[in-house]
Amino acid sequence: MERNIRNVGEDDKIMWYGRNTPELINLKEEYKKKFGYNPDGEMELEYGDSDYEDYVHDIKMALETGKDLADLVE
Numbered sequence: 091m092e093r094n095i096r097n098v099g100e101d102d103k104i105m106w107y108g109r110n111t112p113e114l115i116n117l118k119e120e121y122k123k124k125f126g127y128n129p130d131g132e133m134e135l136e137y138g139d140s141d142y143e144d145y146v147h148d149i150k151m152a153l154e155t156g157k158d159l160a161d162l163v164e
Contacts, residue, residue, distance in 0.1 A: 106130045108139035117149045125158050134160045 106129070110118075121129045129149055137145040152162050 105132050105136045108142050114146060120153055121149055129159050132159045135163055
């Protein structure tokens with residue numbers, strides 16, 4: 091079962107356009123705990139469904155380094 095953890099009222103700002111897997115949902119929840127917001131709302135970056143592996147990798151790196159996605163991917 092897929093859960094949607096998008097921030098209420100921010101659906102127009104979502105930068106993740108792919109499917110949510112259990113792994114990705116867990117990573118987004120960890121990211122939100124660490125940085126205070128859902129990484130789907132990172133307006134400066136866009137990932138499509140074909141970018142799933144890159145998105146998962148970048149979230150993992152953000153969690154490991156303590157840098158948010160925008161700073162990490164610059």
